[in-house]
Amino acid sequence: MSVGILTLIVLALAVVGFFVGRSRAMSSVGGDARKLHSLPGYYGQTVSLFTAVPAFALMALWLFVQPMVIDARIVGQLGPQIAEDATASKLAMEDVSRIASGLDALQAARGMTNEEMRDMRADFSDIRGRLAEVGVALGSEVNPQIFEMAKDYRIMQARGAMMMSVLVLAAAAAGFVVALRRIHGEFRARNVSETFVRWLLIASAGVAILTTIGIVMSLMSETIRFFGMYPIADFFLGFTWNPQFRGGSDLGLIPLLWGTLYISFVSMVVAVPIGIFAAIYTAEYAPPKVRAVVKPVIELIAGIPTVVFGLFALVTVGPFLRDYIAMPLGLGNSGSSVMTAGLVIGVLNIPFISSLTDDIINAVPQSMRDGSYGLGATKSETIRKVVLPAALPGIVGAILLAASRAIGETMIVTMGAGAAAKLGLNPFEAMTTITVKIVSQLTGDIAFDAPETLVAFALGMTLFVITLCLNIFALWIVRKYREQYE
Amino acid sequence: MTDISPTSADAPKPKAHGSLLEATPLMKRRNAAEKRFHAYGIAAIVVALLTLTVMLFTIIRDGHSAFYQATMTFPVTIDAAVVDKTGSGDVAEMSKVTTIGYARILGESLVKYLADEGLVVEGMTDKEITDMISKDAPARLRDRVLADPSLVGQTVTVDAFTGGRVDGYFKGRVTREIAERDSNVTVTQLDMADLMEEAGVLRSKFNWSFITAPDASDLRPEAAGLGVALLGTLYMMLLTFIFTLPIGVAASIYLEEFAPKNRLTDLIEVNISNLAAVPSIVYGILGLAIFINFAGLPSSAPLVGALVLTLMTLPTIIIATRAAIRAVPPSIRDAALGVGASKMQTVVHHVLPLAAPGILTGTILGLASAAGETGPLLLIGMVAFVTNYPASPLDGGFLDPASALPVQVYSWASRSDPAFIERSSGAIIVLLIFLFFMNALAIVLRRRFERRW
Numbered sequence: 001m002s003v004g005i006l007t008l009i010v011l012a013l014a015v016v017g018f019f020v021g022r023s024r025a026m027s028s029v030g031g032d033a034r035k036l037h038s039l040p041g042y043y044g045q046t047v048s049l050f051t052a053v054p055a056f057a058l059m060a061l062w063l064f065v066q067p068m069v070i071d072a073r074i075v076g077q078l079g080p081q082i083a084e085d086a087t088a089s090k091l092a093m094e095d096v097s098r099i100a101s102g103l104d105a106l107q108a109a110r111g112m113t114n115e116e117m118r119d120m121r122a123d124f125s126d127i128r129g130r131l132a133e134v135g136v137a138l139g140s141e142v143n144p145q146i147f148e149m150a151k152d153y154r155i156m157q158a159r160g161a162m163m164m165s166v167l168v169l170a171a172a173a174a175g176f177v178v179a180l181r182r183i184h185g186e187f188r189a190r191n192v193s194e195t196f197v198r199w200l201l202i203a204s205a206g207v208a209i210l211t212t213i214g215i216v217m218s219l220m221s222e223t224i225r226f227f228g229m230y231p232i233a234d235f236f237l238g239f240t241w242n243p244q245f246r247g248g249s250d251l252g253l254i255p256l257l258w259g260t261l262y263i264s265f266v267s268m269v270v271a272v273p274i275g276i277f278a279a280i281y282t283a284e285y286a287p288p289k290v291r292a293v294v295k296p297v298i299e300l301i302a303g304i305p306t307v308v309f310g311l312f313a314l315v316t317v318g319p320f321l322r323d324y325i326a327m328p329l330g331l332g333n334s335g336s337s338v339m340t341a342g343l344v345i346g347v348l349n350i351p352f353i354s355s356l357t358d359d360i361i362n363a364v365p366q367s368m369r370d371g372s373y374g375l376g377a378t379k380s381e382t383i384r385k386v387v388l389p390a391a392l393p394g395i396v397g398a399i400l401l402a403a404s405r406a407i408g409e410t411m412i413v414t415m416g417a418g419a420a421a422k423l424g425l426n427p428f429e430a431m432t433t434i435t436v437k438i439v440s441q442l443t444g445d446i447a448f449d450a451p452e453t454l455v456a457f458a459l460g461m462t463l464f465v466i467t468l469c470l471n472i473f474a475l476w477i478v479r480k481y482r483e484q485y486e
Numbered sequence: 487m488t489d490i491s492p493t494s495a496d497a498p499k500p501k502a503h504g505s506l507l508e509a510t511p512l513m514k515r516r517n518a519a520e521k522r523f524h525a526y527g528i529a530a531i532v533v534a535l536l537t538l539t540v541m542l543f544t545i546i547r548d549g550h551s552a553f554y555q556a557t558m559t560f561p562v563t564i565d566a567a568v569v570d571k572t573g574s575g576d577v578a579e580m581s582k583v584t585t586i587g588y589a590r591i592l593g594e595s596l597v598k599y600l601a602d603e604g605l606v607v608e609g610m611t612d613k614e615i616t617d618m619i620s621k622d623a624p625a626r627l628r629d630r631v632l633a634d635p636s637l638v639g640q641t642v643t644v645d646a647f648t649g650g651r652v653d654g655y656f657k658g659r660v661t662r663e664i665a666e667r668d669s670n671v672t673v674t675q676l677d678m679a680d681l682m683e684e685a686g687v688l689r690s691k692f693n694w695s696f697i698t699a700p701d702a703s704d705l706r707p708e709a710a711g712l713g714v715a716l717l718g719t720l721y722m723m724l725l726t727f728i729f730t731l732p733i734g735v736a737a738s739i740y741l742e743e744f745a746p747k748n749r750l751t752d753l754i755e756v757n758i759s760n761l762a763a764v765p766s767i768v769y770g771i772l773g774l775a776i777f778i779n780f781a782g783l784p785s786s787a788p789l790v791g792a793l794v795l796t797l798m799t800l801p802t803i804i805i806a807t808r809a810a811i812r813a814v815p816p817s818i819r820d821a822a823l824g825v826g827a828s829k830m831q832t833v834v835h836h837v838l839p840l841a842a843p844g845i846l847t848g849t850i851l852g853l854a855s856a857a858g859e860t861g862p863l864l865l866i867g868m869v870a871f872v873t874n875y876p877a878s879p880l881d882g883g884f885l886d887p888a889s890a891l892p893v894q895v896y897s898w899a900s901r902s903d904p905a906f907i908e909r910s911s912g913a914i915i916v917l918l919i920f921l922f923f924m925n926a927l928a929i930v931l932r933r934r935f936e937r938r939w
Contacts, residue, residue: 002879067782179927185597194830198744199776204736205745208758208804211797215768217776264669281527294531301538305858307892310913311899315548315907347537354534378516380523401763408765409862415899435767435861442771442865448779464764471763 004163006059010172014052017176021047029185038190043183043224045193050179053200055172061162070156074149092146096413099150100157168466221466222457229451235458240423241432243441243452253462255421259338259431261400263417264406264426266342267349271406272399275353282354283361284383295358302351306411313344313416326428334418338427341417345409349402356401360394361387372376393477400474404467410435516727545911552912555693555708556653557645558619558682561629562595566639569631588624588631589616592646598657605681610674618675620647621707622702638655648688650707650905651678656690659904667919696912700873701889701897710898713915718788718888719857719920721876725792725884726856731805731849733796735838738807738845743833762801769798770862778866786887788876794866795856802855806848809839843935847928854924858917860892868893891917 018041021415025043029035036043071093078092086363183189227235230251238252279300283289318335321343326332372382388395418430441456448454509517532858568587570580593616600606600615623646631637647653654660656679666670682688699711745751773794777783783790814837822832838845863869868890876886889897891913898910 002880002882046537048637064781071782190828194828197830198740201736201740201744204733205740205754207737207797207800208754208761209799211772212757213659214776214797215764215772218772218780221767222775274533276532277526277530281524281531285524285527286596290624294535297538298531298534301625303854303921304541304893305860305917305921306916307858307860307895308541308545310860311895311907311910311914312544314899315911316540316544347534347541350534378520380520381516383523405765406765408767410765410767413862415896435765438771438866442774443867443869457771457775462758462769464768467763467765468760471760475759 003059006168010052010055010059010168011024012189013172013176013417014048017047017051017179021045021180024180025185025187025189028183035185038188040192042189043187045177046183046196047179049193049196050150050175051172052175053196054175055168058171059164059168062167063158066157066160066164070153070160073156074153077149078154095143095146096150096153099147100153103150103154133253139321147256177359215464219457219461222454223461226451226454226458229454235455239423241437243455245452249452250476251451253434253459255423256432256434256437256459257462259417259421260407260433260435262427262431263338263342263345263413263433264403266338267345267406268399268403270343271349271353271402272347275350275402276357276395278350279354279361280359280383283358284387285452295355298351299355301347302355306348306409309348309417310411310415313340313412314403317344318416319430329428331426331428334428334430336416336418336430338417338431341413341433342427344412344416347404347422348409348412349406353398353402356398357391357395360391360398363394364390393480397478398472398479400470404470405473407470408435408463409469410439414439434463439462443467468477489882514762528794528934545914548908549911549913551657552696552908552915553693554657554690555696556648556656556679557691557821558596558648559643559645560596560687561641562644563641564627564631564638565591570635570638570670577635580635580638581752582631583625584629585626585628586656588628589619589621592616592623592627592644592736595644600678600682600687603685603687605678605687607674607678607681610678614672614675615678618648618678619653620649620708622707623647631812633723638783644830645691647708647714648679650689650903652676653708654905655679656683657908663857696909697916700726700875701894702825702873703871704903705866707901707903707909710906712891712894712916714875715889715891715894715913716916717876718791718825718868719891721788721879721888722792722795722890723853723857724874724879725789726799727849727853729796730852734800734803734807734849736798738811739833739838741804742808742811743829743837753933756757756802758801762805766798767861767865768858769794770865772797773862773866784887785887786870786872786889787885788888789884790866791868791890794862795827796858798859799852799856803849806852807841807845810844810848811837838939843931847905847932850924850931851927854921854928857921857924858892860890863893864896870896871897891920 015479022040022044025036026033027038033040040396074093074096079360212439235251236253238250239254240250240252241255242250280299286294314336318337318340319341321331321337322335324336326337326339368386368390369382372386377385413433417433417436419432419436420430421432421437422429438456438459441459446453510728521837535882568591569583570582572579574889591614596619597612597615623644626646627644630642631782631871649671650662651665655671657667660668660671660676662673662808665676667674677896679688695709696711697716699709700714701711702709732747738915741751777790777793778785804827818834818836820838822836827835870887870889871886872889874886876888877883895913898906898913899910
């Protein structure tokens with residue numbers, strides 16, 4: 001039974017539960033709703049909740065755990081030598097699951113019975129040829145042991161799905177019956193269902209905490225494994241980044257960190273003045289009609305996906321800078337460069353800084369401006385000497401948030417900054433960043449036991465810690481500032 | 487002493503009666519500074535808007551041509567001796583003929599047709615003519631014949647794409663100078679293309695398959711389409727919506743209406759504002775480590791993409807939803823509580839319906855930003871080359887490999903053939919139209935249902 005159908009059955013049961021619960025409550029008091037503790041609907045609601053929620057929770061848990069259990073049992077069959085070698089067992093598992101899905105397709109295409117499938121033998125039948133017919137291409141002839149495991153895998157999967165269906169339906173039915181049996185006229189259905197819902201609300205709010213725990217755990221565990229293979233000091237203090245496929249890589253953080261900070265610096269040089277002046281103009285100078293047009297249009301920039309900026313950097317900005325600035329000045333001949341990525345990230349961050357700054361400037365009380373005008377100051381003097389100093393903490397917060405975004409930006413640097421890890425000062429040279437290397441180490445074929453892959457988690461951890469510190473600091477400043485005028 | 491002007495120190499000679507109509511040098515300086523400051527503000531706005539315009543302009547300039555494709559229209563006789571050797575008309579038997587057979591039919595038909603029409607270029611070999619047809623056209627003809635076996639032996643009119651280079655010639659990407667150095671196209675082929683265009687055999691047609699067809703390999707840019715990516719994005723948006731809306735609303739209701747002021751609540755709040763600022767790539771690492779490596783879900787699957795996007799957008803959606811709930815005035819709650827409603831009834835019957843437009847607007851805007859997200863999807867394998875459409879959701883399509891619009895933009899941009907830059911920009915146009923409609927929906931919802939208290 002597929003997950004979709006199972007979901008529909010449980011939902012249907014919950015709907016039925018609602019009506020059955022309500023009518024049972026009504027009949028228990030002889031059809032006089034005034035004698036009930038709660039409104040009749042609440043009795044139905046209790047039954048629905050007790051039917052659906054535990055069943056769905058069980059289903060989600062089962063779907064999460066089942067693949068792990070099956071994988072562990074299949075790997076156990078491989079024998080101790082392969083099972084201990086993470087790469088080999090992973091490769092074997094991939095073969096197993098590919099053959100298993102091929103067998104599924106074969107069964108569907110030929111209408112074979114389960115008995116026929118069981119009798120298939122890798123050493124007698126031409127499995128590779130047959131699988132190729134249904135569109136599953138295998139690299140080599142099928143190893144009989146792997147083939148038997150693939151058959152086991154399918155059986156276990158089918159058995160697991162069967163067990164899940166039975167258990168989920170049993171849970172739904174049990175919840176249904178238990179909730180229904182509790183119903184009588186005095187039953188405090190509203191209190192019960194409201195408490196139930198409240199726990200659901202708390203669980204939803206807990207997702208935020210779970211996400212953080214998930215991020216920290218997944219980064220931490222792999223980072224620790226990485227430092228088990230690669231010395232921690234060489235990572236943080238290494239000046240060369242040179243991953244090799246066959247081991248013996250140099251995985252030094254410094255060149256990546258330098259590229260990240262350099263590009264972020266260039267982007268801030270662009271974004272901070274333009275963003276702040278744009279905010280000053282929209283908040284203080286622009287007539288209401290102009291403001292009503294300009295502000296949303298600038299914020300439009302923030303709604304454009306970063307990959308669009310990435311393509312802009314790759315196709316337009318990079319070649320322009322190379323042909324008209326870098327080459328004539330003899331500074332380099334690379335389209336992707338620190339300048340390219342920095343400028344484009346700067347543009348991306350303009351609306352971010354300007355809209356935050358605009359809010360902060362608007363929060364400065366009008367009385368302060370009036371006081372300044374009363375002393376004969378011009379508008380610009382008022383802004384420079386009164387409004388901006390009052391708004392400064394908030395603006396600094398906005399700038400820090402923008403810096404954290406620039407540091408964590410991925411697509412623009414992937415497409416516009418280049419892939420060469422270099423330590424240099426020439427902004428027209430290609431450099432690379434932490435995020436670029438996370439992407440390049442974690443895409444394509446990856447092996448979870450090589451330091452070259454695991455280093456991405458250490459890089460992710462570094463990125464997470466840097467941006468987290470910046471964010472906490474920025475939010476603290478913004479919050480502290482807000483307290484002054486509210 | 488009352489009439490001493492503060493500017494007297496700088497002024498060359500204080501006048502007895504300083505006129506307000508006549509500016510002093512200091513006043514001139516101050517006014518100039520004022521003008522400069524004003525100009526800086528305007529300059530900043532102009533720079534920002536100009537960049538936006540240039541960016542959109544270059545993308546539309548590069549991308550609009552992806553929707554048009556040079557197409558040859560000519561009659562093809564489907565030779566039964568090639569496609570149906572046994573003459574049985576049995577589809578299973580016919581499907582043994584690969585695209586190579588159909589390529590021969592197409593090539594021979596085109597050579598013959600051009601000769602009949604008198605379109606001849608001096609010194610052009612038959613192979614050069616055949617090579618003008620897209621490598622994708624035989625596969626499409628094969629699908630057409632297999633879907634309708636009665637076509638065998640008949641003469642049908644075929645619309646076939648030209649190869650990417652000939653198409654590029656009409657779009658101005660490929661010139662004769664380039665063709666001389668390019669091994670994939672010859673100058674004679676371009677001459678022939680000109681002749682064919684004059685004769686009306688070759689025309690630029692709207693290319694629906696750019697929107698519907700799956701991705702194609704490096705050698706066939708003319709056949710590459712967005713079908714799989716659009717379906718993938720659609721699946722992911724659907725799932726993300728299903729996941730984020732209930733969780734986001736429930737979490738916001740709890741935090742706004744029920745949460746006691748204590749350490750745990752503070753922790754959750756700080757957590758949410760920090761999660762909203764975590765770089766998106768970190769969510770990709772999370773998805774890779776937990777959903778793929780730990781839980782064993784398949785990579786490239788829309789379900790995994792949706793889970794990652796859900797975790798990523800939940801904080802922003804919770805922040806927007808809380809603002810919408812907070813905007814409902816307390817008097818509504820007091821009135822409900824006053825007539826004996828429970829706290830939960832107050833929230834469900836009164837606060838939520840009033841906050842619903844704001845909640846939906848926030849959710850749609852959050853989804854729109856998730857739809858353009860690329861980095862995390864790269865890490866969970868959505869950049870893989872997928873040419874099969876994912877199955878329908880009821881057949882487990884959420885677990886089939888798929889791509890996504892922004893990822894397709896990236897993967898095309900990183901291919902070497904410049905024809906893919908056109909495709910990539912075209913994909914951005916589709917993506918921006920998609921986002922435009924989502925945002926427009928949010929604005930309409932807000933305009934129509936927003937209530938001012």
